[in-house]
Amino acid sequence: MRVNQVEVPRDENGSSILDLARADIAESSTKTRNCAACPGSGSGSMEFQSPYPDQVLENVLENVLHFLTARRDRNAASLVCKSWYRAEALTRSELFIGNCYAVSPRRATSRFTRVRSVAIKGKPRFADFDLMPINWGALFSPWVAAMAKAYPWLEKVYLKRMTVTDEDLVLLSESFPCFKELVLVCCDGFGTSGLAAVAGRCRQLRVLDLVESEVDDDDVEWLSYFPESQTHLESLVFDCLQFAVNFDALEKLVARSPSLKKLRLNGSVTTPQLYRLITQAPQLTHLGTGSFGALEAVAAGDQEPDYASAFAACKSLVCLSGFREIFPDYLPAIYPVCTSLTSLNFSYANINAEHLKSVICLCHKLQTLWVLDSICDEGLQAVAATCKDLRELRVFPENPNEDVEGPVSEVGLQAISEGCNKLQSILYFCQRMTNAAVVAMSKNCPDLVVFRLCIIGRYRPDAVTGEPMDEGFGAIVMNCKKLTRLAVSGLLTDRAFSYIGKYGKLVRTLSVAFAGDTDMGLKYVLEGCHNLQKLEIRDSPFGNEALHSGLHHYYNMRFVWMSSCKLTRHACQEVARALPHLVVEVIRSQGERNDDSVEILYMYRSLDGPRSDAPQFVTIMQ
Amino acid sequence: MENKVAFENDLNLKDTELRLGLPGREEEEQKALVSCKNNKRPLSEASEDCGTKGSKESAPPAKAKIVGWPPIRSYRKNSLQESDASGIYVKVSMDGAPYLRKIDLKVYNGYSELLKALENMFKLTIGQYNEREGYKGSEFAPTYEDKDGDWMLVGDVPWDMFMTSCKRLRIMKGSEARGLGCGV
Numbered sequence: 140m141r142v143n144q145v146e147v148p149r150d151e152n153g154s155s156i157l158d159l160a161r162a163d164i165a166e167s168s169t170k171t172r173n174c175a176a177c178p179g180s181g182s183g184s185m186e187f188q189s190p191y192p193d194q195v196l197e198n199v200l201e202n203v204l205h206f207l208t209a210r211r212d213r214n215a216a217s218l219v220c221k222s223w224y225r226a227e228a229l230t231r232s233e234l235f236i237g238n239c240y241a242v243s244p245r246r247a248t249s250r251f252t253r254v255r256s257v258a259i260k261g262k263p264r265f266a267d268f269d270l271m272p273i274n275w276g277a278l279f280s281p282w283v284a285a286m287a288k289a290y291p292w293l294e295k296v297y298l299k300r301m302t303v304t305d306e307d308l309v310l311l312s313e314s315f316p317c318f319k320e321l322v323l324v325c326c327d328g329f330g331t332s333g334l335a336a337v338a339g340r341c342r343q344l345r346v347l348d349l350v351e352s353e354v355d356d357d358d359v360e361w362l363s364y365f366p367e368s369q370t371h372l373e374s375l376v377f378d379c380l381q382f383a384v385n386f387d388a389l390e391k392l393v394a395r396s397p398s399l400k401k402l403r404l405n406g407s408v409t410t411p412q413l414y415r416l417i418t419q420a421p422q423l424t425h426l427g428t429g430s431f432g433a434l435e436a437v438a439a440g441d442q443e444p445d446y447a448s449a450f451a452a453c454k455s456l457v458c459l460s461g462f463r464e465i466f467p468d469y470l471p472a473i474y475p476v477c478t479s480l481t482s483l484n485f486s487y488a489n490i491n492a493e494h495l496k497s498v499i500c501l502c503h504k505l506q507t508l509w510v511l512d513s514i515c516d517e518g519l520q521a522v523a524a525t526c527k528d529l530r531e532l533r534v535f536p537e538n539p540n541e542d543v544e545g546p547v548s549e550v551g552l553q554a555i556s557e558g559c560n561k562l563q564s565i566l567y568f569c570q571r572m573t574n575a576a577v578v579a580m581s582k583n584c585p586d587l588v589v590f591r592l593c594i595i596g597r598y599r600p601d602a603v604t605g606e607p608m609d610e611g612f613g614a615i616v617m618n619c620k621k622l623t624r625l626a627v628s629g630l631l632t633d634r635a636f637s638y639i640g641k642y643g644k645l646v647r648t649l650s651v652a653f654a655g656d657t658d659m660g661l662k663y664v665l666e667g668c669h670n671l672q673k674l675e676i677r678d679s680p681f682g683n684e685a686l687h688s689g690l691h692h693y694y695n696m697r698f699v700w701m702s703s704c705k706l707t708r709h710a711c712q713e714v715a716r717a718l719p720h721l722v723v724e725v726i727r728s729q730g731e732r733n734d735d736s737v738e739i740l741y742m743y744r745s746l747d748g749p750r751s752d753a754p755q756f757v758t759i760m761q
Numbered sequence: 762m763e764n765k766v767a768f769e770n771d772l773n774l775k776d777t778e779l780r781l782g783l784p785g786r787e788e789e790e791q792k793a794l795v796s797c798k799n800n801k802r803p804l805s806e807a808s809e810d811c812g813t814k815g816s817k818e819s820a821p822p823a824k825a826k827i828v829g830w831p832p833i834r835s836y837r838k839n840s841l842q843e844s845d846a847s848g849i850y851v852k853v854s855m856d857g858a859p860y861l862r863k864i865d866l867k868v869y870n871g872y873s874e875l876l877k878a879l880e881n882m883f884k885l886t887i888g889q890y891n892e893r894e895g896y897k898g899s900e901f902a903p904t905y906e907d908k909d910g911d912w913m914l915v916g917d918v919p920w921d922m923f924m925t926s927c928k929r930l931r932i933m934k935g936s937e938a939r940g941l942g943c944g945v
Contacts, residue, residue: 268829325834351836379836433850433863466850486837539831539838568831595831652830677829 200226210235229253236260237697239277239301240722243747244285256295256320257286263700263741264650265675266300267325270702270739272728274754279303279326287314295320295346302326305357308333312340319371320346330355339364345398348376356381362388367395374401378427378461383407393420400455403427406463409434414444421452428461431469431488446472460484460509467494477501484509486535492517500525509533512547512568519551523558532559533566541596545570549577549602556580564589571602572629577611581618590615591626597653600630607631613638616646623670626650636660640667648673658685665689675700683710686740690714693721698743706737708760714742715760722749723760849924851905855883855932866924872916879903883932890916905930 204226207213210233217227231251236242236259248254261277279301286293293315303326311318318341331354337347338361362385365372370392377384384407393399393416400423404413408429417423446469450456456476465488480502485495486509495510495518505526510518512534522529532555534547547569553576555562562584572594580587592612600607608629616622616639623645627635631654639646640663647670655661661681664671665688674696682705693699693714708725715723726739749759849866862882869875876887888899895914896902903915907926915923915930 265829265832267834268832269835270829351834353836381839468850535833535837536831539833541827541830568833593831597827597830650832652832 197226201230204230238743240750241745244282248285248289254290258297260299261301265700276752277301279307283307283310292317297322298326299324302328305329305333309336312336319343322348323352324350327353330357331359331361332357334361335359335364345371346374349379351379354380360385365392370396372396373398376403378403378405380405386412401425404429406430414449417449423453424455425458430464431462432464433466451475458482462488482507489513489537496521507531511535511537513537515546516551520554523554529559531564536568549573552576553579556583566591568593570595573601573603574611578614581614587619588621589624594629598630609635616642624648632656633660636663640664643668645670651676653678655679658682661685662688672697678703686710690717694744700741702739707735712760720744725758727756851929853930856934871920902933904933
């Protein structure tokens with residue numbers, strides 16, 4: 140039974156403005172549970188009910204709700220009634236903030252008081268491609284400050300696309316004595332001094348994962364800061380570090396970390412050094428090999444280390460990555476582990492089809508494969524022939540320029556579709572594609588949840604028929620009934636979008652670039668895709684009328700990004716006025732311009748109104 | 762309709778060209794052509810505006826550098842650019858020397874450069890190559906193991922063929938060296 144019927148924005152945790160307002164008032168009126176109030180009053184009451192008869196029920200409820208872990212289930216439970224709302228808030232231990240600006244740290248920490256694990260996402264994804272000016276925001280500082288006071292028992296922090304400073308990390312290391320896991324994905328703003336603080340002070344640390352983050356080299360040997368005694372480390376991931384680490388400290392750390400299961404080294408770790416590490420840690424399940432390259436000089440007195448034996452001793456290895464400067468002669472060293480591998484990341488290894496074949500023919504259990512297109516269609520055919528259990532494939536371009544001939548094409552895609560019927564997620568960069576191959580994939584891979592095709596040459600049509608790529612993407616949304624994420628490319632007309640709007644009922648994330656003809660394209664999507672949550676569009680001819688057509692839906696979305704489209708500031712302002720709980724940011728990345736055009740529109744729902752940390756180049760429309 | 766498949770530029774007249782000069786020259790151009798052997802197809806530019814419904818009224822924009830396109834994280838772009846195009850690394854050993862070396866064959870333009878580099882590396886003289894008599898005038902002979910596992914004398918085959926078939930180098934000393942000099 141719904142508590143309210145009007146359309147109001149709900150945050151990630153299912154609360155509406157009204158729920159939180161009621162809760163705020165109820166909380167502020169008394170902190171204890173013993174206030175006397177009108178018993179049994181209806182939905183208009185803002186005061187606490189007499190708690191005694193419900194106390195037992197609430198206790199039971201809390202105990203039961205502890206077992207509820209899925210966010211969606213918890214959101215639903217919190218809407219049943221006030222009692223359930225309170226109990227759920229007290230028992231939620233994992234807090235997920237999908238947009239750091241959708242809710243203030245104060246509001247989040249006030250409602251959920253017993254949180255052990257926090258996940259926060261900041262910048263929109265297009266910021267990864269330099270489309271967002273730097274210093275836009277998404278700062279971790281206000282969050283860590285609020286949590287330092289509110290969550291003394293905090294154990295885990297997961298951040299994606301946030302700016303984290305060394306001071307933030309120091310505060311984190313000082314504030315949470317039980318701290319266990321830090322995962323920073325696509326973050327920036329910190330360096331080795333911050334890492335040293337975490338390594339040195341978080342004595343219970345189990346996980347320290349730095350994934351595709353920009354880390355500054357402050358000349359602090361952070362690895363030396365881990366305590367001298369045995370550590371609790373289970374996962375140490377630093378393959379994104381662009382500078383050398385102290386190998387001696389690393390080796391000693393690995394030696395005194397008996398629980399270590401995941402170790403991903405950066406390119407500064409040489410192959411002989413890798414050898415030393417894995418012989419000390421044969422219990423590893425996930426290994427990032429570092430450079431895996433060739434050295435100038437090797438001592439011939441002792442033979443070159445027996446890499447194959449070292450790998451063979453790692454009987455639990457299921458995930459391999461790294462290969463940053465791969466020397467293909469070393470590939471046979473990994474043959475012993477191939478048969479157990481479920482995940483293989485060759486996306487930094489410019490190996491050819493022959494090299495790949497020698498490895499992949501052994502990988503019968505592979506479920507996840509990331510590669511460079513240097514393996515060519517031939518390599519993909521080999522994958523299709525062996526990896527019958529493949530769930531996720533990503534093919535990255537070695538040469539990401541528009542005017543080159545690409546080594547992979549519709550041939551590779553077709554082969555994969557025929558060989559890997561269990562495919563759920565694909566990211567495929569190529570220079571040429573055909574509708575036929577995409578249609579084939581839509582039919583052969585009915586379990587597809589994520590379909591991201593990037594034809595690097597903009598506006599490229601079907602390479603054989605010359606037609607737009609509308610029919611291919613249409614088939615994907617039509618036939619892949621589980622599809623939730625879609626990225627389109629190539630020459631696309633409004634027709635493609637009409638298909639997406641008509642059939643893409645489960646699509647939650649849509650990425651569009653250089654596509655479409657008229658406002659109708661975007662209208663189809665906004666009117667048809669009822670589950671759309673994340674929309675990112677660049678360089679497409681969608682304008683004010685299209686923007687207006689989504690007013691009914693924007694409160695249900697996490698964000699909308701539109702850059703280099705045909706929007707005017709006036710239209711954005713109208714949206715802001717029509718939807719007061721939507722924060723409408725107009726971002727200008729180059730200087731001042733007096734016209735009405737909008738370079739970047741980034742808008743998102745928020746329970747706490749416009750942010751106070753917006754830089755000068757951001758205008759929040761009101 | 763204008764054909765969608767442009768003619769490939771691979772008539773390769775150079776291969777059949779008669780010329781004076783040592784074998785192994787012009788390998789730069791041959792390398793470029795060789796690299797096209799992988800399944801690559803020419804761009805089809807002709808078919809962008811086919812008169813189909815909803816075709817774009819404007820021509821595609823000029824191929825200037827577009828910010829953030831293709832959508833690859835700069836982190837990944839930087840990582841790939843740092844590791845250069847793959848070198849051809851082979852191990853080099855010399856009889857009696859304590860250390861192996863590894864060299865990148867792509868760095869050298871031909872046999873003379875390679876041999877000079879080896880001479881510098883191991884502080885010795887290898888001498889001149891002679892088709893009939895091998896490396897006469899020196900007690901050292903550079904040899905290599907090819908794809909089939911056979912040990913061949915360096916210099917027997919054209920340079921680019923050598924580059925693709927060489928698995929490792931060994932500088933032989935003494936009688937073994939002379940044994941290989943009779944041409945394999």
